[in-house]
Amino acid sequence: MGTVGAWRRAHDEAVVDLDESPNAAAGGGSQHGPPTTAGTRATPIDVEALGDEGSSRAKIKRRVAVVDLEADADQECSGDARTTISHLIGGNKRRKVPPVICLSPDREERFSNQRNSTVRVSTPSANAAPKEPTFTCPVCLNKMELSSVTSCGHVFCDKCIQAAIKAQKKCPTCRKRLGPKSYRRVYLPATADQV
Amino acid sequence: MVDVSRVQKELTECNRDSDISGVSIALHDGGSSITHLTGTIAGPRDSPYEGGTFRIDIRLPGGYPFEPPKMQFITKVWHPNISSQNGAICLDILKDQWSPALTLKTALLSLQALLSAPAPDDPQDAVVAQQYLRDKATFVSTARYWTEAFAKSDSTGMEEKVQKLVEMGFPEDMVRSALKSVNGDENMALEKLCSG
Ligand SMILES: [Zn+2]
Ligand SMILES: [Zn+2]
Numbered sequence: 001m002g003t004v005g006a007w008r009r010a011h012d013e014a015v016v017d018l019d020e021s022p023n024a025a026a027g028g029g030s031q032h033g034p035p036t037t038a039g040t041r042a043t044p045i046d047v048e049a050l051g052d053e054g055s056s057r058a059k060i061k062r063r064v065a066v067v068d069l070e071a072d073a074d075q076e077c078s079g080d081a082r083t084t085i086s087h088l089i090g091g092n093k094r095r096k097v098p099p100v101i102c103l104s105p106d107r108e109e110r111f112s113n114q115r116n117s118t119v120r121v122s123t124p125s126a127n128a129a130p131k132e133p134t135f136t137c138p139v140c141l142n143k144m145e146l147s148s149v150t151s152c153g154h155v156f157c158d159k160c161i162q163a164a165i166k167a168q169k170k171c172p173t174c175r176k177r178l179g180p181k182s183y184r185r186v187y188l189p190a191t192a193d194q195v
Numbered sequence: 196m197v198d199v200s201r202v203q204k205e206l207t208e209c210n211r212d213s214d215i216s217g218v219s220i221a222l223h224d225g226g227s228s229i230t231h232l233t234g235t236i237a238g239p240r241d242s243p244y245e246g247g248t249f250r251i252d253i254r255l256p257g258g259y260p261f262e263p264p265k266m267q268f269i270t271k272v273w274h275p276n277i278s279s280q281n282g283a284i285c286l287d288i289l290k291d292q293w294s295p296a297l298t299l300k301t302a303l304l305s306l307q308a309l310l311s312a313p314a315p316d317d318p319q320d321a322v323v324a325q326q327y328l329r330d331k332a333t334f335v336s337t338a339r340y341w342t343e344a345f346a347k348s349d350s351t352g353m354e355e356k357v358q359k360l361v362e363m364g365f366p367e368d369m370v371r372s373a374l375k376s377v378n379g380d381e382n383m384a385l386e387k388l389c390s391g
Contacts, residue, residue, distance in 0.1 A: 138296040139260065141204045164295050167261035172296035 149186035209300035214376035243338035247346025263293030275324035285319035
C-alpha cells in the first residue's frame with residue numbers, strides 16, 4: 001500500500017507523477033521506477049489538469065484520482081504488453097515477435113508467424129494498404145482499428161471516438177470539446193512501436 | 196450493449212496487481228453477469244479507514260464505457276462524500292466527469308483516494324461533512340469506529356476460508372497470502388491459486 005501514501009501526498013496538487021510506479025512507490029517513496037515498471041496503470045492522476053482550461057481549475061480539488069492516458073504516451077516507457085491504459089502515440093508496446101522490418105504485409109506474415117506453415121494468399125487490397133500498427137485503443141482496450149486522430153491530437157479506433165463524441169461530445173483522453181467532425185483517419189507507421 | 200470484451204480485460208488487469216493497488220473486482224456474489232460486479236478497496240493507510248476492506252456495488256449501464264459505471268458502497272462508511280445511509284457516492288468522475296478512457300480500476304482508485312482526502316465542501320452526507328468541518332477529532336474517531344464495526348467483518352471468517360482452501364490441496368502459506376492479496380475474497384483467492 002505504499003502507493004496510497006505516495007499519491008496522497010501528490011494529490012494535493014491534483015497531479016501525480018506518472019513516473020512513480022506502484023512498485024517503485026511501494027519500495028521506496030518517491031524515487032522513479034525503472035522504465036519497465038512504468039506504473040501509469042495504477043497511478044491515479046488528474047486528466048483535467050492537462051485540459052488546462054482556466055475554468056476547470058476551480059474544480060480540480062474534487063478530481064481525486066483519474067488516470068491520465070495522455071501522459072502515458074509522453075512517457076519514455078518500454079511498457080509491457082499487459083497494459084490496460086493504452087499507448088497512444090508514444091509507441092511503447094513491447095512486441096513479442098522479433099523486430100523484422102518489412103514493408104510487404106505478406107512477407108512479414110511469413111517471418112513473424114512461424115506457426116503458420118501455409119502462406120495465405122493476400123488480396124490486392126492487403127498488398128496496397130500499409131500494415132496496421134499494433135497500438136491499443138484507450139477506449140475499447142483492443143488493438144486499434146481504423147485509427148483516427150482528434151483535433152486535440154488523441155488517437156482512437158474510428159468507432160470508439162465516434163461513440164465517445166456521440167455520448168459526451170468530448171475527447172476521452174483530455175476532455176476537450178469535440179464535434180462530430182473533430183476527428184479524421186490517421187495512418188500510424190507500422191514500425192512505430194518498435195525500438 | 197456493454198462492451199464485454201473490454202470489461203473482461205479490465206477485470207484481468209485490475210486483479211493482476213490488486214495486492215499492490217489495494218483494489219480488486221469480482222463478479223457480484225460469484226454470479227455470472229458481467230454487468231453486476233463487486234469491487235473491494237483496502238482502506239488507505241494513515242486514514243481512519245486503514246485496515247478496513249470496503250465493498251463497492253458496481254453496475255454497468257448498457258452504454259458502458261461511454262456511460263459511467265454506477266458505484267455505491269455496500270460496506271457502511273463514515274465519510275463526507277459517501278452517504279452514511281445508503282452508500283451513495285459523490286464523485287465527479289462517476290458523473291459528468293466520467294471518460295471512456297477511465298476504467299473500473301481507476302474509478303476504484305479514485306474512491307480509495309477519496310477516502311484519503313475527503314472533500315467536505317461538496318458533500319454527499321451533510322451531517323458527516325458538518326462534523327468533519329467542525330469537530331475533526333470526533334469525525335476521525337467515528338470514522339474509525341465504523342471501520343472497525345463494518346469494514347473488518349470479513350476477517351472473522353478468515354480462518355474458515357483458509358481451512359477450506361487448504362482442504363482443496365493448497366499449501367497453507369500460499370492460501371493465506373492469496374487470501375490477503377484479494378482482501379479475503381474466497382473465489383478470487385481460489386482463482387489466484389489455480390493460476391499459480
Ligand atoms: Zn477502440
Ligand atoms: Zn484530446
